Amino acid sequence: MVIYETNSTINNEIYDGYYKWLVEHIEIMLQFRGFQKAEITKEKDDGSQKTKLTIRYTLDSEQDLDDYIKNHAPEMRKSAVDKFGDKYTVVARRIFETSTVIIRKPSFQNNNEIDINRNETPPRPPSPLKLFDVQPLDSGNTSMQDISNKGHAIPTSTYTQKL
Helix, strand or coil: CEEEEEEEEEEHHHHHHHHHHHHHHHHHHCCCCCEEEEEEEECCCCCCCEEEEEEEEEECCHHHHHHHHHHCHHHHHHHHHHHHCCCEEEEEEEEEECCEEEEECCCCCCCCCCCHHHCCCCCCCCCCCCCCEECCCCCCCCCCCCCCCCCEECCCCEEEEEC
């Protein structure tokens, strides 16, 4: 997995229009090969006349990102410049490679504790809420479990997935 991050500074006078455009822009981006999801985060207001946004795209591979940068990025970037001119700036573009994902233990309403060493299965959430299927751990594997393809929760205090 690869994370492609852009950091933008937007004049507050155009922020509402920019944000609407940005959501539409991201919907187009997610149609390119390898783009899986996007997350928009807004920096807390510092009292200035500008708003800072970070957009983090998750992609399948660095090859998919290279394809985007070579074949689509100039046109996608041009659309923002044409619409907003110098009232916004992209201050940074960064690329990250995901190495480990750690997920917090799910909480159940009855708060039963599960002993992973006894290979117990946690109780299911009350109906009609079904968050996920739960599979017990293999007896010899209590520290790591591959959750990417199985979609199962693992009853540990944290989950670690080596990518």
